[in-house]
Amino acid sequence: MGTKDRDxxxxxxxxxxxxxxxxxxxxxxxxxxxxxKKKDLEDMRRGLxxxxxxxxxxxxxxxxxxxxxxxxxxNKRLNELISEFDSLKDGIDLxxxxxxxxxxxxxxxxxxxxxxxxxxxxxxxxxxxxWCIANPLTNISALLGNLDFACSHVDCQLIQQGGSCFYxxxxxxxxxxxxxxxxxxxxxxxxHCDFRGSGLISLTDPSYESCSFHSEGDLAEAPPSATxxxxxxxxxxxxxxxxxxxxxxxxxxxxxxxxxxxxxxxxLINxxxxxxxxxYxxxxxxxxxxxxxxxxxxxxxxPSSGDCTYASIRYVRYL
Numbered sequence: 333m334g335t336k337d338r339d340x341x342x343x344x345x346x347x348x349x350x351x352x353x354x355x356x357x358x359x360x361x362x363x364x365x366x367x368x369k370k371k372d373l374e375d376m377r378r379g380l381x382x383x384x385x386x387x388x389x390x391x392x393x394x395x396x397x398x399x400x401x402x403x404x405x406x407n408k409r410l411n412e413l414i415s416e417f418d419s420l421k422d423g424i425d426l427x428x429x430x431x432x433x434x435x436x437x438x439x440x441x442x443x444x445x446x447x448x449x450x451x452x453x454x455x456x457x458x459x460x461x462x463w464c465i466a467n468p469l470t471n472i473s474a475l476l477g478n479l480d481f482a483c484s485h486v487d488c489q490l491i492q493q494g495g496s497c498f499y500x501x502x503x504x505x506x507x508x509x510x511x512x513x514x515x516x517x518x519x520x521x522x523x524h525c526d527f528r529g530s531g532l533i534s535l536t537d538p539s540y541e542s543c544s545f546h547s548e549g550d551l552a553e554a555p556p557s558a559t560x561x562x563x564x565x566x567x568x569x570x571x572x573x574x575x576x577x578x579x580x581x582x583x584x585x586x587x588x589x590x591x592x593x594x595x596x597x598x599x600l601i602n603x604x605x606x607x608x609x610x611x612y613x614x615x616x617x618x619x620x621x622x623x624x625x626x627x628x629x630x631x632x633x634x635p636s637s638g639d640c641t642y643a644s645i646r647y648v649r650y651l
Contacts, residue, residue, distance in 0.1 A: 461547040463534045464515035464525035465508040465565050465629065468605040469637040471597055475503040478527045482510035486517055490543070497543035500568055504601060508538065508565035509545065516548050525633075532562065532631040536619070540566045540626075551632075558644050559630050561612035561622035562605040572600040575624045579607035583614060587640070594640035605635065606642065613643045 466475055482488070490497040491506045511531055518524035525531040538545045543566060563572055576585070587594040588603040596602075608628055615621040622628040635642045 460535060460550050461537070462520055462549070462551050463536075463538055463545050463547050464512045465532050465534050465538055465562075465631070466504050466511060466527075467530050467532050467633075467635050467637065468504065468562055468599070468602040469594075469597065469635060469640060470504070470507075470530040472503050474528070474530050475507040478530060479503070479507045479510050481527075482507075482514040486510065486513040488513070497566075499543075500566060502565075504599075505565040509543075512538070512545050512547075516546050520548060520551055522551065522553055529637070532560075532629075532633045532635060534629045534631045535559070536622070536629040536631075538564050538566065538629060540564065558634075559632055560635055560642050560644060561609040561628050562631055562635055563601050563608060563624075564627050564629055565601070567601065567604070567627045569600050571625065571627050572604040575604045575627060576600070576607050578624075579604075579611040583607060583610040585610070596640075606640070609635070609642050 466478065470478075479488075488506075488510050489495055491509050492498060497505075497509050511525065511527060515525045515531075515533075522533065525533050533551065537547070563575065567575075579585070585603070585607050586592055588606050589595060594602070594606050608622065608624055612622040612628070612630075619630050622630050634644060
């Protein structure tokens with residue numbers, strides 16, 4: 333890699349660090365004014381997460397995009413930003429309480445429009461939308477196969493470099509975006525999100541930042557009677573690790589450890605999804621326990637595969 337390429341990439345990384353720093357300063361003002369909106373908070377978190385991923389993927393060898401000393405300086409600054417972000421958590425949570433109360437009241441006001449199924453079965457809004465995503469347990473070759481198949485039927489331009497859904501540049505995110513487009517175009521039948529058992533139908537919008545996952549409406553078939561919780565395909569490594577750390581404080585995550593039945597594939601999104609689902613199943617049994625700072629999705633297909641079993645409960649309130 334030439335000096336010019338190194339300089340360009342280094343400039344891009346340092347610019348992104350500056351952007352995150354400005355986001356943190358803006359967030360501090362929002363907390364002070366108590367005008368915090370959840371989307372503002374999540375945008376800043378994802379911005380920090382994306383920078384973290386881009387930086388930590390830099391190799392420390394002769395082909396490194398920037399000199400070792402500059403990498404060390406960036407690493408130090410990034411850690412300072414992460415520490416500063418964590419120190420704001422209490423204030424952020426306080427600011428979000430008001431937003432949560434407003435959302436709770438709105439849900440109560442909308443309850444008259446909901447369709448309630450008998451005997452405590454899943455409660456779904458009559459206008460519930462659905463999406464299709466890839467199962468976190470899916471291996472890379474299957475994900476690439478799903479991507480090729482879906483993109484032969486739909487326009488995948490948005491996940492090309494420069495598109496609004498290119499990042500994170502991971503097979504599971506790109507495959508999920510393409511699979512969802514195919515699912516929507518074909519009329520949202522369960523079979524159109526099967527992809528040889530590697531697709532999951534989500535009741536939660538996988539969209540994030542400027543990347544929008546399209547949805548035309550509800551499933552064409554009858555509503556489900558059981559749900560699971562998995563991580564958004566667009567979630568970055570920092571958020572996924574935070575979700576693992578949090579959930580595993582409350583549930584047994586040993587199946588995702590080396591030698592465990594859910595260790596493979598050895599990806600953060602698989603391990604995080606397993607932990608998030610177990611927390612979801614054993615806690616409040618509603619979608620709030622699958623929120624995880626807006627990085628969780630409630631799905632209606634069992635993500636279990638092979639020897640790896642995702643816990644489930646039969647009836648869940650969708651609130």
